[in-house]
Amino acid sequence: MATPGGTPAAAGDNLKRLTDLYRTMVRIRTFEETALEAYKAGEIPGPLHVSFGQEAIPAGVCASLRHDDRLTSNHRGHGHALAKGADAATMYLELYGREGGYCNGKGGSMHIADFSVGMLGANGVVAGGLPIAVGAAQGLKLLKSDAIVVCMFGDGATNRGPFLEALNWAAIYSLPVLFVCEDNGVAAHTETRTVTAGEGPAARANAIGVPAVSIDGNDPLTVEETAARLIGEVRGGGGPRMIHARTYRWSGHTATDAAAWRDPKQVEAAKTRCPIARLKAVLIERGLAPAMLDEIANAARTEMLAGRAAANAAPWPSLASAFDDVQDAGAVHG
Amino acid sequence: MAETTLVEAGRLAVLQEMRRDPTVWVLGEDVGRGGLWGQYRGMLEEFGATRIVSTPIAESTIMGAGLGAALVGTRPIIEMRMFDFVMCAMDELVNQIAKVRYMFGGQAKPAVVVRMPHGMWRNSAAQHSQMLEAWFAHLPGVVVVAPSNAEDEAGLLVSAIRSDDPVLFFDPKDLWTAPGQIADGEIAPIPFGKARHARQGDALTIVTWSAIVPNVLTAADQLASEGIKADVFDLRTIWPWDQDAVAASLKRTGRLLVVHEAVEVGGFGAEIIAAMIDRLGPSAIKVAKRLGAPRIPVPFAPPLEDEVRISPAKVVAAAKAALK
Numbered sequence: 170m171a172t173p174g175g176t177p178a179a180a181g182d183n184l185k186r187l188t189d190l191y192r193t194m195v196r197i198r199t200f201e202e203t204a205l206e207a208y209k210a211g212e213i214p215g216p217l218h219v220s221f222g223q224e225a226i227p228a229g230v231c232a233s234l235r236h237d238d239r240l241t242s243n244h245r246g247h248g249h250a251l252a253k254g255a256d257a258a259t260m261y262l263e264l265y266g267r268e269g270g271y272c273n274g275k276g277g278s279m280h281i282a283d284f285s286v287g288m289l290g291a292n293g294v295v296a297g298g299l300p301i302a303v304g305a306a307q308g309l310k311l312l313k314s315d316a317i318v319v320c321m322f323g324d325g326a327t328n329r330g331p332f333l334e335a336l337n338w339a340a341i342y343s344l345p346v347l348f349v350c351e352d353n354g355v356a357a358h359t360e361t362r363t364v365t366a367g368e369g370p371a372a373r374a375n376a377i378g379v380p381a382v383s384i385d386g387n388d389p390l391t392v393e394e395t396a397a398r399l400i401g402e403v404r405g406g407g408g409p410r411m412i413h414a415r416t417y418r419w420s421g422h423t424a425t426d427a428a429a430w431r432d433p434k435q436v437e438a439a440k441t442r443c444p445i446a447r448l449k450a451v452l453i454e455r456g457l458a459p460a461m462l463d464e465i466a467n468a469a470r471t472e473m474l475a476g477r478a479a480a481n482a483a484p485w486p487s488l489a490s491a492f493d494d495v496q497d498a499g500a501v502h503g
Numbered sequence: 504m505a506e507t508t509l510v511e512a513g514r515l516a517v518l519q520e521m522r523r524d525p526t527v528w529v530l531g532e533d534v535g536r537g538g539l540w541g542q543y544r545g546m547l548e549e550f551g552a553t554r555i556v557s558t559p560i561a562e563s564t565i566m567g568a569g570l571g572a573a574l575v576g577t578r579p580i581i582e583m584r585m586f587d588f589v590m591c592a593m594d595e596l597v598n599q600i601a602k603v604r605y606m607f608g609g610q611a612k613p614a615v616v617v618r619m620p621h622g623m624w625r626n627s628a629a630q631h632s633q634m635l636e637a638w639f640a641h642l643p644g645v646v647v648v649a650p651s652n653a654e655d656e657a658g659l660l661v662s663a664i665r666s667d668d669p670v671l672f673f674d675p676k677d678l679w680t681a682p683g684q685i686a687d688g689e690i691a692p693i694p695f696g697k698a699r700h701a702r703q704g705d706a707l708t709i710v711t712w713s714a715i716v717p718n719v720l721t722a723a724d725q726l727a728s729e730g731i732k733a734d735v736f737d738l739r740t741i742w743p744w745d746q747d748a749v750a751a752s753l754k755r756t757g758r759l760l761v762v763h764e765a766v767e768v769g770g771f772g773a774e775i776i777a778a779m780i781d782r783l784g785p786s787a788i789k790v791a792k793r794l795g796a797p798r799i800p801v802p803f804a805p806p807l808e809d810e811v812r813i814s815p816a817k818v819v820a821a822a823k824a825a826l827k
Contacts, residue, residue, distance in 0.1 A: 239575065272608035282607040289574050290607055294598050300567020301574065301599065308572030308579075311528060311553055318571075334564035341559070494609035496668045498646050498695040499743030 184455060186232065190389055191448050191462070193228035196469045197248040198445060200257055203473035204247070204264055204278075208424045212481050213264050215277050217424040218245040222387070223416045225444035226351050227252035229392030230319060230412070233400045237316045239287040239305050241298035244279050245351075245418075246291035249321050254286035258476035267483035274486040275494070287316075295356075296326035299335035299348075306344035317345040317403050325356030327370045333377065339409035340378040347396070347403050348379065348411040351386065353418035358426070371413040379409045386414025389448040417442070505687055510679040512653035514542050516660035516690050517580065521550055524578065527664055528554040531565055531582025531618075539584050540620060540679050566592035569615045570600050578614050578664060586621035586673065587630050600669045601644035616663040620676035621649075622714040622764055626808060629800035634713070634765035639671050640742045640774065646695055647742040649673040651716035653683025655739050658693030665692060675714035696743035704732025707758035707790075707825050710749055710775055712738040715764040715813050722818035733822060741771050749775065750782055757789040760825045762818055767795030794821040 201219040208217050223245075231252035234240070242249040250260060255271070263270030264278050271281050282290035289305060292298045302320035309316050326332055327350060339346045350370045354361055367373065374381035382399075384391050392414060399410040417439035421428035449462060492503045507515070521527045528550075529543055535557035537544035547555040558565050562583065569581035583589050589596060596617065603611040623632045639647045646668045650656045656674065663670035701716070702709075702723045711719045716737050723733045734752045738744050753759055759779060761772035772793040780788060796811045 241571075270608070272606060272610075275608050276606045280606045282610055284574075284607070284610040289571075290603065290611070292599075294594055297567075297594060297599060300564040300595055301571035303564065304568030304571025304573075304579075305575050306571070307530075307556075307568055308575040308577040311572070311577055312526070312575065314575075331563045331567065334559070334561040335567075337559060338561065338564050338568060342556075494605050495643050496604070496646065498666065498668055 184457065187448065187452060187455070188457065188461070190228055190232055190393055191445070191452060192465050192469070193232070193252050194224040194389065194445050194448065195465055196257065196472070197224045197228065197251050199466070199469040199473045200251060200260070201247055203477050204261070205424055207477050207481070213278075214266060217264070217278050218422065219420050219424065220245045220248050221419040222439060222443065223351055223353060223418060224248055225389040225392045225448070226349065226386045226414045226416060227321065229389050230347070230349055230396040232393050233397040234319060235316065237287060237314070239289050239309070239316065239318045241289050241302040241305070241318070241320050242291040243295065243298055243322050243326070244291060244293055245323065246281060246321070247278070250281045250283060250288050250291065253283070253288045255281065255283040255288055257472055258479055259283075261476040261480035262483055265480040265483065266485070267480055268486045269483060273490060296322060296329035296331040298322060299326065299331045302346055303335045303338045303344055306339065306346045307342060310344060315404060317347065317400065319347045319349060321349050321351060323356070324350060324352040324354065324361040324370060326350070327373060328356070328365060332373070336374055336377045336379045336409070336411070343408040345403050346409040347399055348374065348409060350411065350413045351416060352413060353416050355418055355422070357422050358428070358430070369413065371411065374411040374413070379411050381411035381413055383413040383415065386416035387442045387444045387447065389444050390451065504684040507653050507683060507685055508680050509653045509656050509675070509683055510540055510542055512657040512683060512685050513660055513674065514544060515685070516657040517543065517664070518546065519690055520661060520664040521546070521554065526577045527580065528556065528577060529580045529582060530556040530558050530569060532558055532560055532584050534582055538582060540676065542582070542618070562588050562591035563595055566595035566617070567599060569617070570595060570603070570613055573613050573615050574603070574611055579616070580664065581615055581617045583617060583619045585631055585676070586619035586635070587633050589617070589619055597642060601642050605644060612667050613669045614667045616660070616670045616672055618672045618674055620674040622675055623677050623801065623808070623812065625677070626803055626805060628803040632801035634763070636673055636713070636741055637765060637769065637771040637774070640771050644669065645742070646670045646740065647673070648695065648740045649675070649713040650739055651675055651678065651713055651737050652681070654685050655693060655699065657685050657690045659739060661690050662692040662695060673713060677714045678717070681717070693739070695740045696745055697739065698745035698748045699737040699739055700748065701737045702727070702733055702735035704734045705755055706731045707733050707760055707822060708749065708752040708756045709733045709735045709760045709762060709822065710738060711735070711762040712741060713764065715762060718813055718815045719762050719818050721815040722822065725815065725819055726822055731822065731826065744775070746778060746782065750779060753779055753783060754787065757787065758825050759788060759791045760794065760821055761792070762794045762813060762821070764813055765795055766798050767793050768798045770795045790825045792821060792825045794818060
């Protein structure tokens, strides 16, 4: 049987698993919708990079991860953090720069980290997470752990040197890393194809010696199924793998970027491939009650609105805390 | 005390710490072959290729992988081969290693040692001779260590490896083979921020560090033979640095000379002088002078390179000028 997403149904037979996948995607979407509303209301300072349309990738990949698996992320990382298990309310506190946020107001949206769930941090530098990911995998191997590392990055990162270095590194040491290239087609404000030679990310990875597959990153079942298979291979000692997941970023680069250079028809067409709508259709076809889907959406909205309200009411960090967590030796004090 | 060289003292320190702590490991180019300078000689045989990891020439990932491995609880020694190559890994060092603990609200523990043999290396020209330690003193989040002798190399390396801070360790590569001594038995850690009081005197205070220290001490001994006794401090670590020791000396002498091999303009000497003026007040300081390299890249030809080097004669001249 083929689903409306065109995916063989083998991985999708477990309705509970698919429902969880759907819930994660809806929570990511709702988290960012709510954050964007708060941003536009002037509640959130600084840059905010949202990932509308890309939710299937973190949700599908993280569905097969263990709690002790690690993940490195990039500047567009809210979905990565949520899918890895970070708490939305604590993330909002950080987006607002308030006391009790994941980084106690030191990081903001671009630097969400939750080491307690293996989320080793978002990163403000494109390709910044790649060397860190392979090192984390090397460290885990040294410690004889069987945890693995997932490294999330965008298409823009594949034109930076660390992409070559880190993939080569993972291959030569046969490290347990799943690289995930979220290819939304745009590097900041430039269409990646206009600045990129060759056949693309998967071809580059394969040439380096990291087996890679290109998939429709807007098809949650395909993402989930591919990730489950490759994570199994990586955890089984097969060395690194890469998923090249094609997707589309509905929004601009940041919350203030309208991406007016784009043809609106292109964006509208992308929205017809909405990963959430696609999985919703599958779930309905498989007999999940529509009321259940509404309940998931309502619960997400309630959760995110509560998180927003709590963050907006939370106090700023103490001014003295600006001097905390710099270093032990040679620390300065205010 | 046992006779040794600076490079061997450092090797023994790493050996001791790797035997003590199985989470300590080394990554860098050619380390399986003992490292470019022999700092890791024989270690592959003892610890195997998972702890003595010879890497590709890929500085970004040598640095970044070291950080990643620290974030999961190991203690990597990141070997940069030569300081100059760290420029290829500046994102990983400056944007990542120095920031993660702070930026993630204290969740991250970037316990790495970055070894960067720096300074002059005879006739190696501008890309193999630099001393830019002042850049890193300017960088919040890191400890900056720059020893000048075998005993300090060993003791400071032990501290660096045990430290939870990222430690930038500037080995003085011109002094690798300089003879020295280390104590018998276990190498004790030397705390960061404590200067070595290398010569005692009341005529003036001389502050220095790293590869230039032997020349400064030669100069101090010559000055002493002429009846001018300088109070000489080898800082050993420039962040944190021993402000208390320098200030106490300066209160007595009132005259300060900072000598560094790095370019004088914008060097750490300027920071030392400014900090002392802030702390003691301008009236407590009769003279404050710097002696560093001219603001030119290090040239290749021997006579040109000598123009950049800080000879004992230049130090003697600068000290005498400071006494006028």
